[in-house]
Amino acid sequence: MAPFARRLAQVCLSSALALLASACGSDDGDAPPPTPTPVAGYPAPWQRTETREPCDNVAPLRQPFFGDLHVHTRVSADATIYGTKVGPREAYAFALGAPLALSDDMEQPTREARMERPLDFAAITDHSEWFGEVEVCTDPTSAIYDSQRLCGVLRLAEDLPAQQFAATIQWLYPAGIPDPPPSLPFCNTPGVDCDAAAVSVWQEMQAAAEEVYDRSAACGFTSFIGYEHTASTLGQHLHRNVIFRNHHVPHTPASQLETARGGVPQGLWTAIETDCLGAGDGCDAVLIPHNSNLSGGGQFFTPADAAEARRRQDREPLAEIHQQKGNSECRFDRLAGRGVLSEDELCAFEQLPRADEAPFHEPPAIDEYPARNMVRNALKDGLALEQTLGVNPFQFGFIGSTDTHNAAPGNTEERDWEGGEGSQDSSSARRIVNHMDNNPGGLAVVWAEENSRDALFAALRRRETYATSGTRPVLRFFAGTLDGVTCGAPDFLERAYATGTPMGGELGDERRGPSPRFAVMALKDPGTTDNPGTDLQRVQIIKGWVDAEGATHERVFEVAGDPDNGADVDPATCAPRGTGAAELCAVWEDPDFDSSQGAFYYARVLENPICRWSTWTCKAAGVDPFAPDCRAQAETAGSEFAACCLTRDDDPSIQPVVQERAWSSPVWYRPDAIGTLTGAVHFGSRPGTDRLDLSIGLTAAPLGRPADEPVTIELSDDDLIYRETLPSSELMASASSGVALHIRREGLDLSKADRVDHFVSVQITSGLYRATHTRLWHATAATLAPEAAPQ
């Protein structure tokens, strides 16, 4: 197709995606663009940025949605190498329960996978690097098709196994070159429109997402448009997934080739700020780094200053902490008996041996392992950096996902796992010899009112998410005064949202006693008829804090369940043995709480043990990891199965049984966050006669702001209700009562505030200081107010 015709087609496609009338040659006129659908019913605390029917299934106190935000199809060069022949369309169909063809040893699609339970949402995140050049390289009518050297790298990339890795490095990791070109040299050849070529692959992905996104009132499934930004400087895995809020996406996805000059990840941040956030068309995106366990300590780098720390917080509110290529929560070496700044033995879970992806680096000993490869250490360091910089750069929530290269989103079942890397995992032998350290991956779980893009995306932004290691337990976590919140209170959820923050939020010094209260509620995965869920074993709360000297600490508290319940598996059948809990609940206080020390808390729930995927695979191949003569069986089955016999005694991490788990996003305690909030919106009888009466208390002076910086206060739900900027002197400090801000204003128009019980946020900003307080406010005929303290 001639370049002009191709460009026309792409313009038409993007018009189609925006559901606008097109000027592209339709004969009898198109319908006028649909007007945004008016919101009915519950006033959600986020903007609606798209056209769709309102969802029927709305839960004001939120419900969990399960998804996968990290999926590769044949559009990704490395998936193609591994024989994956299906594209985004098939991947979405699999997420919805359709069977999917998988590559066999000979890269033919003769295997099949199918999930028992569909996902609620998914994003296809193929590697954006040279999207366009892939098409150019495969289009024989293209002017440069015959002459390019670099297109050949792709074609060579499926070379003999010994060269695959090097070729993959060349294809996907151009930043390993000291000075990568901003675009491929042949893109400057006359007649070659690389942008047009790049757009078409990207357009195909957008089209696949639109084709499956349920905009009807049933809200059955949400697709997100996204991609993976692939930066691997010097073998450090610094990849991030870009997830867009809606169909307003940049014309070309910013890949590492374009952004490398701006630094990793600052170049990408700038591109997203310019091409998306600043585009003025409703574009919004979050960046989600993953595999910090392979980043050689580089993923969570110390920012240059407070501004960069704030920037990171805003661009990267989440991290993917569990996926096929291992777990990044924390690390413990069973054989050494030590962890990476941790003594938490449960951190010997799905750990990859190496610390980065440089082929010439050996896996480091535990004492040499880069601490910030593990997110718990990054979170602790974030608290320390907050003290020195004034802003915490590492204030991120958790998700899990798969990183499947089979185009199989959510395919996380341990039993009968088909692998995740195409032909590299296409048989039992290959899975064991190539990817014993891998695992089926995790899931992203989002607490949102409804299954729509705006609702789910708002939850990603506010970090009300949790990660699982592949199963579907339900996990709630709240922190605050939690007045009236007990495990027996039928109005537990209303009270928790009214008097505390859910996971992902922050907390100032608000408490009734020596410590704030923390509430955890967990339900086991209900499972299916054929595969019942595993009982829960216990719930822990993990605390990290920084002391007055700037040193960080961590401690794991057992808060519910029984770590010594003796549950295990029947070695003959892998059936679970022993009992656990279907439900666990606790309301807990920190015995060591020190209101002067910044801290984070997150909940971790563990299931009873089950057989690891490798145990199922090995047993099916006739090698029983539990058998005393396992090694003899392995010798009979083939040398590929030697790793089947790894046990606790000879591997730092791998063992035949595992405990699946879920991790809530943390809640951060900040002495300088909003501690007390009292007052109300008073609605007057006539427009313009509303009153605002707010008193805000902070225990410590705000960090990150010059002393005379003005203070802005904002009150918002889905709209901005009220904003005012005050001189710094209004932020009153007194030795006895901390720092306070009082607002009493009359004659206002506060009509933007909805007049039903709903979430309202108060935010204070001053310089780089920012504190946010979001609670369920109560409405009466004349007022809207946060819950008052009990008398």
Next chain:
Amino acid sequence: MNRPPALHFALLGALLFGALRLWPSADEAGAREAVVVRSAAEIDDALLLREALARGFDERDHIARARLVELGRTLRLAPADDEVALERQARALGLHQTDPLLRRHLIEMMRLSAASPADAAMPTDGELRAYFAAHAADYAQPERRALTHLYLSGARRGAALDRDAAALLAMLHAGRDAADAAALADPFARGSQIALATRAQLAGVFGPGVAAAVFALPVGQWSEPLPSPYGLHLIRVDTQAAAGTPAFEALRGRLLHGWLRERADDRLRTSLAGLRRLYDVRIALAGPQ
């Protein structure tokens, strides 16, 4: 990446064996060219590959040629620095047709070419509605139910679970307001009301047993205590939405892209049908798999 070297050479062996099987038979020269496949499933890829080769993609493609040189070098078909001879010898062995890398690349190139629409026409409203009518079943949605439930937690109530559930149900039957009764129930992590949800979605909440029971309940009446993995639930179906198909406007985006995709698939099918007429396809059943 701990692949044993034996596999490396086994792969090369397979390539060579494959080369001997797919070489077109000499006695077909002059007639339609024969394409031999091992199974019907491989026909399309084989035709796309053959057409790509017929169009000389492997000779025009710089990289295909470099790949052949590489293979020739590995197999020592000629002196290592004589690229012309290496490529020629690799072709003589048929590796331009059998190398898995090259095959898939050529197939994909040809597929993209074959599926590309000749014009950029978008569907009219009428065409979209016709598409919708023809594919309504694809967008059909199952029956949904909305419910309120009172939850009694097995973990909290232990041995008293059945007794407590029966007592609560008795209260409801005696006319006690649901809100009052809720004060005697336990908190459920997913809330006490589930808005319109499918049976599969309810199975995700309560497990498959309760989901099935809910879809057998009459609307507006409290159920007997229904057992979930968590405890017992007294459930009242509040509303139900029949199975059906969403309105056209709600589906417009999905329909448009389905229409476009269908056109691309049609065009690909037409191209493949044309290719089947061009070549003489044979399915060979003999030989090791």
